Amino acid sequence: MGVVKYTSSDISLLARLIRAEAEGEGTKGMLLVGNVVINRVRVDCAEFKEVRTIRKVIYQKTAFEALEHGYFYQRARESERRLARRVINGERFWPAKFSLWFFRPPGDCPPQWYNQPLVGRYKRHCFFEPTGEHCEDVYQTF
Numbered sequence: 001m002g003v004v005k006y007t008s009s010d011i012s013l014l015a016r017l018i019r020a021e022a023e024g025e026g027t028k029g030m031l032l033v034g035n036v037v038i039n040r041v042r043v044d045c046a047e048f049k050e051v052r053t054i055r056k057v058i059y060q061k062t063a064f065e066a067l068e069h070g071y072f073y074q075r076a077r078e079s080e081r082r083l084a085r086r087v088i089n090g091e092r093f094w095p096a097k098f099s100l101w102f103f104r105p106p107g108d109c110p111p112q113w114y115n116q117p118l119v120g121r122y123k124r125h126c127f128f129e130p131t132g133e134h135c136e137d138v139y140q141t142f
Helices: 008-042 054-058 078-088 132-139
Strands: 101-103 116-122 125-128
Touching: 008 054, 008 078, 008 101, 008 116, 008 125, 008 132
Parallel strands: none
Antiparallel strands: 101 125, 116 125
16 A cells, blocks of 8 residues: 555556656666655645646646656556556655655756755756755654
């Protein structure tokens, strides 16, 4: 059983997103992106209030750049579907364990993103975790 409600369609959708956002970052990079999606589903704070499904999180306006490119719209592969199931089932990895944001800058990671502190970098993606003041929910999810 997953840590969020999901359908087989949600697994495919998440698989397509993690591939489109982080295929070049390898397995761990794709799992990290998946962690951010699941964290957003589970919290009720910041711009993620009332976005309680994988579909709503992924299609939230301006949430993921990958939706602007055709690669996202290709059929999900079983290898990424397995990764999607892993994060849906609760596997979490640093630096995305409590992160709600990530992005790939052209250079160094900025110390903050959306006014939230940098917690780490994995390959080319920077991950940002909210403070307890900003979103205590993320620290209560597991």
